Amino acid sequence: MNKIQLTINDKQFEAEPGATIMEVALENDIYIPHLCYNPDLVPGGVCRLCRVEINNDKLVLACRTPVEDGMIVRTNTPEIDAAIRPIVELIIADHHSTCRGCPANGKCELQKIMAHLRIDRRRIDNLRLPQDKLPLENLTPFLDYDPNKCVRCGICVQTCEKIYGTSHIYFLNRGYDTKIACFETNAHCDFCMECVERCPVGVLITRQMQSE
Numbered sequence: 001m002n003k004i005q006l007t008i009n010d011k012q013f014e015a016e017p018g019a020t021i022m023e024v025a026l027e028n029d030i031y032i033p034h035l036c037y038n039p040d041l042v043p044g045g046v047c048r049l050c051r052v053e054i055n056n057d058k059l060v061l062a063c064r065t066p067v068e069d070g071m072i073v074r075t076n077t078p079e080i081d082a083a084i085r086p087i088v089e090l091i092i093a094d095h096h097s098t099c100r101g102c103p104a105n106g107k108c109e110l111q112k113i114m115a116h117l118r119i120d121r122r123r124i125d126n127l128r129l130p131q132d133k134l135p136l137e138n139l140t141p142f143l144d145y146d147p148n149k150c151v152r153c154g155i156c157v158q159t160c161e162k163i164y165g166t167s168h169i170y171f172l173n174r175g176y177d178t179k180i181a182c183f184e185t186n187a188h189c190d191f192c193m194e195c196v197e198r199c200p201v202g203v204l205i206t207r208q209m210q211s212e
Helices: 021-027 078-091 109-117 121-128 155-163 196-197 207-211
Strands: 004-008 011-015 051-054 058-061 072-074 144-145 169-174 181-182 204-206
Touching: 004 021, 004 144, 011 021, 011 144, 021 051, 072 109, 078 109, 144 207, 155 169, 196 204
Parallel strands: 004 072
Antiparallel strands: 004 011, 051 058, 051 072, 144 204, 169 181
């Protein structure tokens, strides 16, 4: 089957039929902001941050849009910035106020997005609502959950359900109160650490991490 020819940011690329814009971009070291995308999981488009412009016309989600022959993609336009910057700012404003001591510090996807968009921390501070820091929640005998940092991307839930066929972790509540929980009957999970490894912002913390 012939490969697809497309243009991303004025550069020509080849792609396999069925590949998404996100897959082609990341394979060619073109960064597209994202929080809920993971190459091992089915793209959900939950975070709405991976928007790109196609054919000088409309914005689409890169993680869910297959490439087409002759497609023209741009990953950084004023329209894209206007669409995703307010979302990122609100996520950060509702996020933990400091990265110090976080196990994901230096490899956090949210830090990467902040640097990519050159987010003004002073503006974020003005958006923050005063609130008490919530305590860590015990998910399993080995794993804690930090609700102060959760971006509700669903990667941990998908990892448990789609890859390992189990349902230890699930979403609890709705809207702003949504958080991650663990079924009591499944509290003794296999501790495979895959949910911890895939979490983009260091929400899931092992007891070993806390002792280091």
